[in-house]
Amino acid sequence: MTIPLHSLTVELGPRSYDILIGSGILAGLGSALQSRFRGRRIAVVSNETVAPLYLAQTRDALEGAGFRVTEIILPDGESHKNWITLQRIFDGLIENRFERGDALLALGGGVIGDMTGFAAACHQRGVPFVQVPTTLLAQVDASVGGKTGINHPLGKNLIGAFHQPCLVLMDVETLHTLPKRERLAGLAEVIKYGVIWDRELFTLLETRLEAILTGEATLMVELLTRCCAIKAEIVAQDEREHGTRALLNFGHTFGHAIESLTGYDRWLHGEAVAAGMVVAGDLAARLGLCPPEEAEQVRALIERAGLPTRLPAYPVEAYLEAMTHDKKVSAGKIRFVLPERLGRAVVRSDLPDTELQAALRANMEPSPP
């Protein structure tokens, strides 16, 4: 059975770009870039985990289409998403005399995509870049929409730029080598789209969870296409997150606090978002915004998927403090995305402290971390 190639467009006027989704399509990367970058150089940025798996294939696809390729390999992990590591991209580009018309290509997960995009935004005040996300999390979320950046010791993604890629190509075959833990972490973002935007998607996840967990290719292409279509629609409406786009932060205010408190190296981003969605759902139910049984459906699906449903044990004050460093703070108020029902969410910043603290306490691990 051949799995059809899906193609979506993120409509952003002169900055519009395509998302290509399929199985076994990495080999077509070179030809997908040929019209835009003929004769230019491409710097493939990857990490020590992904490079041994997909760099040779990527290089072949690019060189076969006549591109000259430079490799920049970074250490793996969220703890390297900082300026020190970013410098290695600039060093590689500058030492190899990359020019304004040459392109970067991110081959890896969300960290590689965010850092490569940020380097592309800043190198010579902006050069083009291509996203080839190889993790589920990067495919359904980070690679689309142009948010790029690095972490600051006091908070995640605090330093960055909006810089849209000129193409996103995702091959579900790369998911076969993804460790199960990372696949699940990516699934958290898929669940997110269901809760905030697409009840049918949520139902699909509930009914087909076991097949999804095996990574069945046709089903994965369908999931990616569905998530990317939602993301493309939201980004086209609100590129700079003045409104609707904030909904994509569902679970992220609590999630970022978990990552910050645990030093970015014990929880995967998707795991933190999963636990964050449970707290946000519970908070919405406590506030009477969301029917408790629907908040429970969210929690139950996250649990069935094998994702964490509880916050690591830290003082409630530590959570509140960590959340005030978040980018989503406005006029001193923390902004929360809360579900109203499955498939619809709202942004709220005027929450009573007591309910917030109660939700934090009720969904926390009992033991110290």
Place this chain on the structure above:
Amino acid sequence: MTIPLHSLTVELGPRSYDILIGSGILAGLGSALQSRFRGRRIAVVSNETVAPLYLAQTRDALEGAGFRVTEIILPDGESHKNWITLQRIFDGLIENRFERGDALLALGGGVIGDMTGFAAACHQRGVPFVQVPTTLLAQVDASVGGKTGINHPLGKNLIGAFHQPCLVLMDVETLHTLPKRERLAGLAEVIKYGVIWDRELFTLLETRLEAILTGEATLMVELLTRCCAIKAEIVAQDEREHGTRALLNFGHTFGHAIESLTGYDRWLHGEAVAAGMVVAGDLAARLGLCPPEEAEQVRALIERAGLPTRLPAYPVEAYLEAMTHDKKVSAGKIRFVLPERLGRAVVRSDLPDTELQAALRANMEPSPP
């Protein structure tokens, strides 16, 4: 005699902004910002040299208009225009919980303006900033147009962003405390505008040089207004430097090479540009592009102003190598801005190597640096 306040607008659609030029207008800074930033916080970024002179006055002007002010003071000098120092701005903003609607304000010369602008571009993926340039160079050039960034060990301004300020306010009174050497360095950029765009301005410089060197306020306001009007026109036509804006790099290809070879700490930017303009003028004359007597007029004015007219002695190969790291390189070719006659210039990238090397040799100091 009262010197009138001049006001110009840089027309960039939703990113348009005003430039206010006058004498003694720093006290009006707070009210100029009130409509846009009422109730917000402002982080004043300055350096150890400028802060003792103008920070108290700036702070008073802002607090008098009801703003809450945070100070971030950096070390002075081009050699600090790097990521390490930039981090201090991010640290100051994040530790003080600056939010997306709060603003940065650059109080100082080009280095402070470029770094503050770049920090504003990257903090939380973009926050507003205000330019209050206190050096002649920053007033006539760096503070207008949205080019921001830092240096890389291999080249100047290689890492940065286009991020327009939301207001530029320049008070010629700040020029009284500017060391003569820096005033002259700024004058180099004024001469540049005359050569590439405005023959009348060049003639004004030739005829009134002595009065200009004394810093006579009315004359300085006129010069600033004239230079900023040219810059505003060019930036409005070509914000991202796809065409006309490249003319503003007259003298800069050679100038950046001087700065890079001398480690950014012996030559002021304007001094390097001055010597660079002499080489570019001579090169244009050698190529038959520009009448030799007009190239000589450029050299003579630069010499009369007390600015350097010769490159420091380095091997010609070292200059060529340094120039290939410049952002102005395209398809391996170095791009040069060359005068055709006073008031008009062109961009050329197909120059014969022999003429280029001859111009470098003919305009170099004889002794090693």
